[in-house]
Amino acid sequence: MISISLITHNAHKRAALILKCFHTRDQQTLKLAFCTYVRPLLEFASQISSPGYRYLIESIEKVQRRFTKQIPGLRHILYQERLKRVNISSLELRRLHSDLILCFKIVFGYVDVRYDDYFEFHCESATRGHSFKLRKRQCSVNSRSNFFTERIVNLWNTYRRIL
16 A cells, blocks of 8 residues: 555655646646646545545645645735635545545445445434435444544535435
8 A cells, every 4th residue: 555655745746847847837727737647646546545644634735735835926825715716625625525426426326336335324314414324333443433434424424415
């Protein structure tokens, strides 16, 4: 398994190459280059290798933070404001979004995986939210709580708009 530090190291190198090789400093061009060449490195198999510790999440986010800082006119602006101006979302939010999409595909049978191998429906009737709530299995090991099937349940159950 490739470590997150190696992934972020390669992503930093690729982002630096984009800034070095592209003579233009147009925001849209740099954004497109970043989204095409760097972001796939950071998002590959994110459902499996999503970091659970804050320092790992920050190290992944640091790649995008550093790159957006190099775009002209955005250097002295806060990171969240830079993301709004360039019209991209944070990598952490994108990981959560892809987790929800995969959960949806598993629950509703859009992938060739049996949902009951991974999830268990909550049998009680829901008065709020949706009727496809999942039961969180009990885990005694802390590392297990960072698995896809464990970390997505709370987010899935709080999401209100399904179908």
